[in-house]
Amino acid sequence: MNEKVMQKRKWQATLFFILIIAVTYLSAFITNFNLMEGLTAFPQAIGWIFANLLITQESLEKLPTILEKLTETIFMSIAATTTAAVVSLFLGIMGSKTTSINGVLSVAARFIASVSRNIPVVAWALILLLSFGQNSVTGYLALFVGTVGFLTRAFIESIDEASHSSVEALTATGATYVHIVNKAVIPQSLPQIISWILFMIETNIRSATLVGILTGTGIGYTFDMYYKSMNYNAVALVTFSIVIAVIVIELLSNYIRKVIL
Structure with missing residues (x-):
């Protein structure tokens, strides 16, 4: 009985993670989000911050x-x-x-x-x-x-x-x-x-x-x-x-x- 319950919970957890992954991919597709482009643009964004967001005397x-x-x-x-x-x-x-x-x-x-x-x-x-x-x-x-x-x-x-x-x-x-x-x-x-x-x-x-x-x-x-x-x-x-x-x-x-x- 316990094995059946554990197996059922494993299947439920697996289906939940599959659903989360599917929703994530769907959201990325709808919003045209590209993870690789975001990661490659990150260093450039950090460089812009250090170049422009500086506290000056003025x-x-x-x-x-x-x-x-x-x-x-x-x-x-x-x-x-x-x-x-x-x-x-x-x-x-x-x-x-x-x-x-x-x-x-x-x-x-x-x-x-x-x-x-x-x-x-x-x-x-x-x-x-x-x-x-x-x-x-x-x-x-x-x-x-x-x-x-x-x-x-x-x-x-x-x-x-x-x-x-x-x-x-x-x-x-x-x-x-x-x-x-x-x-x-x-x-x-x-x-x-x-x-x-x-x-x-x-x-x-x-x-x-x-x-x-x-x-x-x-x-x-x-x-x-x-x-x-x-x-x-x-x-x-x-x-x-x-x-x-x-x-x-x-x-x-x-x-x-x-x-x-």
């Missing part, structure tokens, strides 16, 4: 403007994440099986999370661009909506993992719903909640760069402006500034996680 004169736009992007990402976290915490409490008031609110919270999470931030930026135009509000809202979906799902899972014994103990003593949430659920889930918020701040700073290209704001717009004017030295400085900022924020986030977890 590009360094633009550093104050670049840092100003980068700071604007970072603060917008933090604002979008923190305000979305407040909404997501409410939706997470409503959607969690541990703290759900009724089935309707739970389904509604999970539905909102699913819709906003499964639509990419760039798509939200394009949708909101039609209504709000190219400004910082559009970028903020795009990050906000995408963050609500992700954090709501993460908070629901964090709250579901909370110990049910403390909830049952407070319920047995006649504690109110608000008291149970504040004293039993939130304290247990708080380290994970903070960790997810820090993760989304890092993610949103990266996403805000791309969103800024669409909305004409922040460091994304600065990058796009220099790129379209073929000022590659300034593009290199913008890219380097973004990389440094992301690394510094990630190091800070990791330090905070070590402290709270």
Whole structure:
């Protein structure tokens, strides 16, 4: 019996890999992708990067403007994440099986999370661009909506993992719903909640760069402006500034996680 099961699983695995290979070849054929041409062009692309993306004295004169736009992007990402976290915490409490008031609110919270999470931030930026135009509000809202979906799902899972014994103990003593949430659920889930918020701040700073290209704001717009004017030295400085900022924020986030977890 075991041999038959193992043989069946081997056949299933073989068919799966054959399907993956077939889909890969079909995709390459439809998109006219040639792996050999890509590999041969790779050294040339690396050479172009080292020849053109150089930080010069002239590009360094633009550093104050670049840092100003980068700071604007970072603060917008933090604002979008923190305000979305407040909404997501409410939706997470409503959607969690541990703290759900009724089935309707739970389904509604999970539905909102699913819709906003499964639509990419760039798509939200394009949708909101039609209504709000190219400004910082559009970028903020795009990050906000995408963050609500992700954090709501993460908070629901964090709250579901909370110990049910403390909830049952407070319920047995006649504690109110608000008291149970504040004293039993939130304290247990708080380290994970903070960790997810820090993760989304890092993610949103990266996403805000791309969103800024669409909305004409922040460091994304600065990058796009220099790129379209073929000022590659300034593009290199913008890219380097973004990389440094992301690394510094990630190091800070990791330090905070070590402290709270």
